[in-house]
Amino acid sequence: MPELPDVEGFRDVLDSCGTGRRVEKVEVADAGVLRGVSAARLRRALEGRRLAAPERRGKYLILRTDGDAAVLLHFGMTGRLLCCSPGEPAHRYDRVRFGLTGGRDLRYQDQRKLQGLRLADDEAAVERALAGQGPDALSLDREPFLDLLAGRRARIKTVLMDQSVLAGLGNLLADEILWRARVHPARPADRLSAEEGRHLYGAMRQVLRLSVRAGRVPGRPSWLTGHREGRERTCPRCSTSLGSIRVSGRTTVFCPHCQPRQVGPTARRPRRAGGDPPGASHRRNG
DNA sequence: AGTAGATCCTGGCGGC
DNA sequence: TGCCGCCAGGATCTAC
Structure with a gap:
């Protein structure tokens, strides 16, 4: 698509x-x-x-x-x-x-x-x-991106896919980005921590850069997109069986382990001095 | 401001 | 085999 x-x-x-x-x-x-x-x-x-x-x-x-x-x-x-x-x-x-x-x-x-x-x-x-279109996802800087999320109570996936908020992302990209950023698709946008917002932006940049280079959303083994269909629907990062829900009428694939619905206080999140790239796969390079 | 659901459209697929 | 109905989803609409 x-x-x-x-x-x-x-x-x-x-x-x-x-x-x-x-x-x-x-x-x-x-x-x-x-x-x-x-x-x-x-x-x-x-x-x-x-x-x-x-x-x-x-x-x-x-x-x-x-x-x-x-x-x-x-x-x-x-x-x-x-x-x-x-x-x-x-x-x-x-x-x-x-x-x-x-x-x-x-x-x-x-x-x-x-x-x-x-x-x-x-x-x-x-x-x-084109007046109703939001800013293009490929050319949007981080601060304006975070501003877009700040005032929205809708579920984060709904916001990412809303072309009047942010133009360019569809169902597959939204799922891929959320998975890489480890954010549950049904979390309210305005409840994400600043760190999660930054991870989301980083994942969006990375996913867009790689997919634009490929000319499409690559269905590689290291991408969630490569695991949407078929019998082996497991997370390419942790091998947990993928979950499937509907968000805004769209089939939404996510990893219940990597993308928990409820998250604890920010302080509980492990801190990494260097900071992993938000979407980095720990198994193999995409 | 947010949601759900219908609509458009075609082909693939499961069920009977 | 063939028919029915569901499903996929991007955008847009109505209803709540």
Whole structure:
């Protein structure tokens, strides 16, 4: 399910495939992915335009042109963006095809069509469309991050996944970050200690850095994400059987041993002079 | 300010 | 084998 790292990967695809090239043809195979725009209007806005450098904000990808118009792409749960040659046979879930000069094809694929494409007529429309987004998780500094948590009574996982608070994190990333920071997903955000807040921020930085580099959330053995499915659902850190609860309607996987619901006074937490990296796996390097 | 639940959407899977 | 219903989840909506 595309989260910030995946969308960052799609931005790379769009940039290397499209930037500087002209849109020759826009083909909408399934108008079910168009939000508030018709296929004809999308064509008129894009055909003949040259693509400019794309931008990502949270889980949105902004396709910019040398004109006023921009297209906002959201990938929902199953969306993808591919660069291929025009001769490549259409995939079943190709929803929109952008034929570019230089023999390049950009294809927006999406099986479930939960989100889709929006057209923004100008820069002001882009800003309006994204006005509800919180700061991007990748570029947020620690102090503002801690400030975001401070005033919120909601469960910490709900806060992390709320795009109007913090943009970019989805279900898998939120679980991974909480597991690395050893914070139970149902703890109220404003009840975390300062130390836990710092660990959470550190885990977020680390998880984002590694996943952006990989272009997705890696399902490696040392990551919680690698243990969500299948029979062997045990914690990669302590081998305890993983717990599964629902938080804000989302399946939430956590380790009952590493992420206790009730925590004692801060003073009881072991102090480490050097300070372990918050997400450091004690078994092997991820 | 917070929650739950429905909605959209498709395919995979368990149960019968 | 085939049909039914559930589940997955990102965003958005209503109801409480």
